[in-house]
Amino acid sequence: MARISHDEVQHIAGLARIAITDSEADFYADELSAVLQYVEQLQEVDVTGIEPTSHVTGLVGVGRTDEPTGDVLQSESTVSKIMAAMSSLERGMLKVRSVFTNKEHGNG
Amino acid sequence: MDSTSYTLAEIIKRTRAKELSFTELTDEYLARIDKRNGELHAFLSVDAEGARNAASAADVAFNAEEASPLFGVPVAVKDAILVDGAPCTAGSKMLEHYIAPYDATVMVNLKRVGAFSLGKTNMDEFAMGSSTEHSAFGPTKNPHDPTRVPGGSSGGSAAAVAAGLAPLALGSDTGGSIRQPAAFCGVVGFKPTYGAISRFGLIAMASSLDQIGTFTRTVEDVKLVAPYLFGRDDNDATTQDIPELAELPDPKSITIGILKEGFGEGVHEGMKTNLLSAIAAYEKMGVTIKEISIPHLKYSLPVYYIIMPSEVSSNMTRYDGIRYGLDGPGQQEDNLLGYYLHNRREGIGEEVRRRIMLGTYTLSAGYYDAYYARAQKVRTLIKQDFENAFNEVDIIAAPTTPTPPFKFGEKMDDPLEMYLSDVYTVSANLAGVPAISIPAGTVEEGGMALPVGLQLIGPHKQDYRLLEVASWLERTQGPNPKS
Numbered sequence: 001m002a003r004i005s006h007d008e009v010q011h012i013a014g015l016a017r018i019a020i021t022d023s024e025a026d027f028y029a030d031e032l033s034a035v036l037q038y039v040e041q042l043q044e045v046d047v048t049g050i051e052p053t054s055h056v057t058g059l060v061g062v063g064r065t066d067e068p069t070g071d072v073l074q075s076e077s078t079v080s081k082i083m084a085a086m087s088s089l090e091r092g093m094l095k096v097r098s099v100f101t102n103k104e105h106g107n108g
Numbered sequence: 109m110d111s112t113s114y115t116l117a118e119i120i121k122r123t124r125a126k127e128l129s130f131t132e133l134t135d136e137y138l139a140r141i142d143k144r145n146g147e148l149h150a151f152l153s154v155d156a157e158g159a160r161n162a163a164s165a166a167d168v169a170f171n172a173e174e175a176s177p178l179f180g181v182p183v184a185v186k187d188a189i190l191v192d193g194a195p196c197t198a199g200s201k202m203l204e205h206y207i208a209p210y211d212a213t214v215m216v217n218l219k220r221v222g223a224f225s226l227g228k229t230n231m232d233e234f235a236m237g238s239s240t241e242h243s244a245f246g247p248t249k250n251p252h253d254p255t256r257v258p259g260g261s262s263g264g265s266a267a268a269v270a271a272g273l274a275p276l277a278l279g280s281d282t283g284g285s286i287r288q289p290a291a292f293c294g295v296v297g298f299k300p301t302y303g304a305i306s307r308f309g310l311i312a313m314a315s316s317l318d319q320i321g322t323f324t325r326t327v328e329d330v331k332l333v334a335p336y337l338f339g340r341d342d343n344d345a346t347t348q349d350i351p352e353l354a355e356l357p358d359p360k361s362i363t364i365g366i367l368k369e370g371f372g373e374g375v376h377e378g379m380k381t382n383l384l385s386a387i388a389a390y391e392k393m394g395v396t397i398k399e400i401s402i403p404h405l406k407y408s409l410p411v412y413y414i415i416m417p418s419e420v421s422s423n424m425t426r427y428d429g430i431r432y433g434l435d436g437p438g439q440q441e442d443n444l445l446g447y448y449l450h451n452r453r454e455g456i457g458e459e460v461r462r463r464i465m466l467g468t469y470t471l472s473a474g475y476y477d478a479y480y481a482r483a484q485k486v487r488t489l490i491k492q493d494f495e496n497a498f499n500e501v502d503i504i505a506a507p508t509t510p511t512p513p514f515k516f517g518e519k520m521d522d523p524l525e526m527y528l529s530d531v532y533t534v535s536a537n538l539a540g541v542p543a544i545s546i547p548a549g550t551v552e553e554g555g556m557a558l559p560v561g562l563q564l565i566g567p568h569k570q571d572y573r574l575l576e577v578a579s580w581l582e583r584t585q586g587p588n589p590k591s
Contacts, residue, residue, distance in 0.1 A: 016468045018461055019449035032466055039410040045486050052484030055316045056540030057303050062345035072210045081209030085433045096430055097444040
């Protein structure tokens with residue numbers, strides 16, 4: 001039976017970039033284990049030789065030429081509205097935190 | 109006459125007969141929203157001014173000869189669909205102050221033929237839930253019994269149409285999020301073939317399953333609306349054309365398969381009686397009825413609870429407070445990792461966290477083959493089961509839900525119990541086929557008459573035939589059968 005541990009939950013939460021407390025990790029360990037046990041029944045299905053389905057349309061490689069289309073996303077007013085939602089702007093650019101702090105710089 | 113009783117067809121009739129202006133129509137809906145929304149909480153935001161302006165412009169421009177059935181019609185829009193200039197929260201604190209920068213393609217299509225948004229409806233956070241109890245802004249109440257949930261995730265849209273706050277509402281359906289609330293609220297909920305309506309401008313949940321669809325009071329109304337919503341879109345490469353019917357089917361040429369797995373244990377007994385009597389009505393019309401099996405149906409929910417969270421965990425990475433503006437505790441952090449961890453903790457609610465973590469786990473190294481790859485293979489078997497079934501029957505009939513609407517809090521402590529309310533709806537998303545929930549009377553519970561939904565499922569791209577067959581039942585019963 002799949003059982004996900006407290007430490008695994010903390011590891012996954014880290015990968016998913018969500019800070020959780022130790023007591024939340026215990027809570028999610030129980031809940032996620034219950035769901036994993038429920039989906040365990042798929043192990044009894046014989047899938048030998050069965051191709052996976054990732055989508056149902058049967059479409060393959062839909063493309064277009066790389067040219068401006070005059071689409072709503074390319075209009076200046078849309079761009080400025082999209083930028084208005086951003087948390088921090090400087091000189092018309094999105095500003096984000098640095099990935100490395102000074103202390104880590106050079107060995108990160 | 110009060111607008112609660114208007115179907116879209118009646119609106120068309122009355123406005124063409126000049127008995128009703130579009131301004132009067134919109135004012136009636138706004139007045140009902142004023143009166144009922146405090147209690148029901150169907151709408152998260154209402155654009156009264158925008159709706160009034162659009163309605164008065166419609167009155168000026170109205171040309172009865174050329175107007176589309178949607179001309180001048182106010183529409184309630186699930187808060188996961190972008191309406192230019194309107195808030196779009198997806199029921200999440202993460203997007204509490206987010207304003208949509210453009211119209212979703214489905215809104216472009218509606219506006220092009222003269223419809224407009226009345227406001228944005230409540231939903232489970234990022235469409236994850238079956239009751240609206242996971243909305244960061246509080247739940248919607250079921251208009252048939254305010255102690256019960258309206259279903260979810262598109263519960264606000266379902267309640268809005270059921271309570272007469274809008275004649276038409278848009279929703280999205282990833283595993284039942286249109287059909288289940290439609291059944292719980294006693295309205296018609298239609299999920300088209302995957303790709304029939306563009307998803308451009310829909311906040312993504314699980315991209316291989318998500319589909320925009322409608323809530324209306326009647327199937328006739330869906331038939332009026334669908335052609336204007338369907339169509340290819342350069343901004344959504346998965347869109348595909350839905351062929352129109354060459355000729356109307358005759359009941360005698362149609363076979364409906366009763367889903368064997370849908371009428372066993374676990375389905376409410378009173379509901380079974382309603383559903384079987386609806387099927388008997390089809391038989392009386394001359395439709396051939398037989399039993400049909402989807403042998404892998406019992407695996408559809410476990411497959412869904414691997415594929416959906418996996419896609420969710422990927423789609424949700426974009427919500428980190430940077431591009432969609434959450435002014436959260438991450439602002440205190442000087443490095444990017446801390447900013448992510450704390451903004452996401454603040455902005456993302458419990459159910460969404462649960463699904464992100466589940467998907468992160470099932471996609472992680474060492475588990476991918478056991479979970480995700482296997483689930484995709486079982487998905488193939490479910491899809492094949494439907495193809496085989498549709499070689500024998502034209503339409504499959506099943507319950508939409510195993511039970512009538514449940515009470516608030518009843519399933520909140522047990523996520524698996526909540527997930528089971530989608531047991532009959534997820535398979536249509538996995539197979540990508542169209543499905544509709546239509547009202548099939550009511551059952552009595554605790555002294556209240558609670559709606560029952562009959563689900564009809566059709567083959568890939570046979571949306572128009574599905575709608576046609578669904579409308580036959582309505583003609584014998586009349587719209588929205590009363591208890």
